[in-house]
Amino acid sequence: MNDHLFGDRFVRAVYDCCVAAHIDTMEIGYKNSDEKFSPAKNGPWKFCHEEDLRRVVGDNDTPLKLSCMADAGKSNWKKDIWPKKDSVLDVIRVAFYHYQLEEALDMIRDAKEKGYEVWGNMMAVTDTEEKDIDRCLAGLAESPADTIAIVDSYGTLLPEWTAYLTKxxxxxxxxxxxxxxxxxxxxxxxxxxxxIEAVRNGAMTVDASLGGLGRGAGNCPMELLLGFLKNPKLDIRPVFECLERHFHILQNQMEWGPFPEFMITGQANKHPRAAIAAREGIERGNYAEFYDSVFGDKSNV
Amino acid sequence: MNDHLFGDRFVRAVYDCCVAAHIDTMEIGYKNSDEKFSPAKNGPWKFCHEEDLRRVVGDNDTPLKLSCMADAGKSNWKKDIWPKKDSVLDVIRVAFYHYQLEEALDMIRDAKEKGYEVWGNMMAVTDTEEKDIDRCLAGLAESPADTIAIVDSYGTLLPEWTAYLTKxxxxxxxxxxxxxxxxxxxxxxxxxxxxIEAVRNGAMTVDASLGGLGRGAGNCPMELLLGFLKNPKLDIRPVFECLERHFHILQNQMEWGPFPEFMITGQANKHPRAAIAAREGIERGNYAEFYDSVFGDKSNV
Structure with missing residues (x-):
């Protein structure tokens, strides 16, 4: 949404909120390659260099775990992911498409050997054939990954489908x-x-973001999730404090949420990139035309 | 949200959209008493006088059914609801709280005798004790109502709870x-x-509104519902057309949607009136303070 150009004070505020709310893990950014992506165009949270992390969280002397996402094909993981003993990070989450399974398994083994808690996140599950999901699950089951994530990249899942996948x-x-x-x-x-449906069917970890902040339609709002979990360990109030102090200005700088363009790509089981382009272009708000471009113009049929 | 002051052209646009989308029934407004509510302060859709309806929909020479909501305690139903043969309306929906069951049953019988399809809508189900729900259901089952609706007035239901209630x-x-x-x-x-959860468990009718338009947090967005139903009878495209032509200006005039204040009253199983007041007052956006006012200030505990 903003090329990872969040200011240090904002990141620190979200970090403080996560600590105060007793959230398990905060994903602080991506571990992508600064050779493949321009450090001039992208903010520090695209790369999560150790010095940038420590500038904001110090040695993270709290129970909050810090995680980074590393994409197969986009990260220089051998070099950029340091041994856990040298990093303030606790968790490495490996994101990949099914056809990148082999590299993902290498990344998972590498991160585990370096001492991290490790996740395997096969993206775009709704656009992946069953045999490929099964192949990835089998590979991840044999890998040293601690957690395997259902990733609904396109926002296409319906609750019944989520229940099926979770099982x-x-x-x-x-x-x-x-x-x-x-x-x-x-x-x-x-x-x-x-x-909710994933939790009901046995999922143990849920990704959420304050205010649902996230590219395109955004993600699961933390304030809704905490209200649902009713876990006495968790405290929802710091989330509302952080939202009121730090998100009003953000909402003036950028937009996210389930706008019709994102509904349409979600319904179509498509990547949101066309919807993002439409929201940013002069065609913004021309919903019917965008619908035709995604589903095909049937107005003359 | 706007004291029912929708302009005729807007109402006609929504009507045309419903016809083009092949939606079953359009609720065009309330049948409330113009003796209890000021016609000077409220638009025509608060009262739905026959001449106002016909000015917009003529004789409604379409398959679309038109419905009106009549509230127990707020409507002069004996006088204001005309015999079906004299009205362009097809459906009367009777809304009531559990303690108004007796009047609601009188209203249902009256509307049925006048020739209408009739609904019984017991409001605030999440704030109604099980024995009172059962009492209302028993009364509605014996009444001539055609449909009995689960009404989540406070936006508190979770899917599992919805499934339970639907069954x-x-x-x-x-x-x-x-x-x-x-x-x-x-x-x-x-x-x-x-x-979705209600449909999966046997509900046959779903209320939805274009863009989720509705007081406070709003309702189920029609564009999401139609995308889910995939009923070949229904056409989603006119909904996107109506949204792009008629709702952008509305969004500049008023707000609706799941803002944090509404999340908080929903989580608390409370009527949204405090949240509506907070969104309209100078305390708008002070989420943590509003949270304390609803849940009690535990910051010093």
Missing amino acids: KYVAVAAPAGKTVGIHAHNNQQLAFANS | KYVAVAAPAGKTVGIHAHNNQQLAFANS
């Missing part, structure tokens, strides 16, 4: 001693509902 | 030859998810 993932993950997570997008205003 | 309502309604409907509010971004 499928748990059936493979549990015997291997791994847990299942859910990463939902809000294209159809179902990120929270799908997260 | 409960269907168990009473089906043997009596009646169907079940769902009226969801979007405080927790669950209006669509709860509607």
Whole structure:
């Protein structure tokens, strides 16, 4: 949304909020290659260099775990992910498409050997054939990953589908001693509902963001998730404090949420890139025309 | 949101959209008493006088059914609801709180005798004790109502709760030859998810509005519902056309949607009136303070 150009004070405010709310883990950014992506065009949270992290969180002397996302094909993981003993990070989450499974498994093994908690996140599950999901799950089950995540990149999942996938993932993950997570997008205003459905079916970890902040339609809002979990360990109030102090200005700088363009790509089981382009272009708000461009113009049929 | 002051052209646009989308029924407004509510302060859709309806929809020479909501305690139903043969309306929906059951049953019988399709909508189901829900269901089952609706006035329902209630309502309604409907509010971004859950459990009618338009957090967005139903009879494109032509200006005039204040009253199982007041007052956006006012200030505990 903003090329990872969040200011240090904002990142620190979200970090403080996560600590105060007793959230388990904060994903602080991406571990992508600064050779493949321009450091001039992208903010520090695209790369999460150790000095940038420590400038904001110090040695993170709190129970909050810090995670980074590393994409297969986009990160220089051998070099950029340091041994855990030298990093303030605790968790490495490996994101990949099914056809990148081999590199992802290499990344998972590498991160585990370096001392991290590790996740395997196969993206775009709704656009992946069953045999490829099964192949990835089998690979992840044999890998040293701690958690396997259901990733609804396109915001296409419906609750019934989420329940089916959660059972499928748990059936493979549990015997291997791994847990299942859910990463939902809000294209159809179902990120929270799908997260609930995953939890009901055995998922142990849910991704959420303050105010649902996230590219395109955004993600599961933390303030809804905490209200649902009613876990006495968790405190929802710091989330509302952080939202009121730091998100009003953000909402003036950028937009996210389930706008019709994102609903349409979600319904179509498509990547939101066309919707993002439409929201940013002069065609913004021309919903019917955008609908035709995604689903095909049937107005003359 | 606007004291029912929608302009005729806007109402006609929504009507045309419903016809083009092949939606079953359009609720065009309320049948409330113009003795209890000021016609000077409220627009025509608060009262739905026959001449106002016909000015916009003529004789409604389409398959679209038109409905009106009549509130127990707020409508002069004996006088204001005309015999069906004299009205362009097809459906009367009777809204009531559990303690108004007796008047509601009188209203239902009256509307049925006048020739209408009739609904019984017991409001605030999440704030109604089980014995009172059962009492109302038993009364509605014996009444001539055609449909009994689950009404989540506070936006508090979670999908699992919705499933439970739907099964409960269907168990009473089906043997009596009646169907079940769902009226969801979007405080927790669950209006669509709860509607899906109700349909999965036997609800036959879902309330939705274009763009989720509705007081406070709004309702289930029609554009999401139609995308889910994939009913070949229904056409989603006119909804996007109506949204782009007529709703952008509306969004500049008023606000609706799952803002944090509405999430908080939804989580608290409370009527949204405090949240509406907070959004309209100078305390707008002070989420943590509003949270304290609803849940009690625990910051010093």
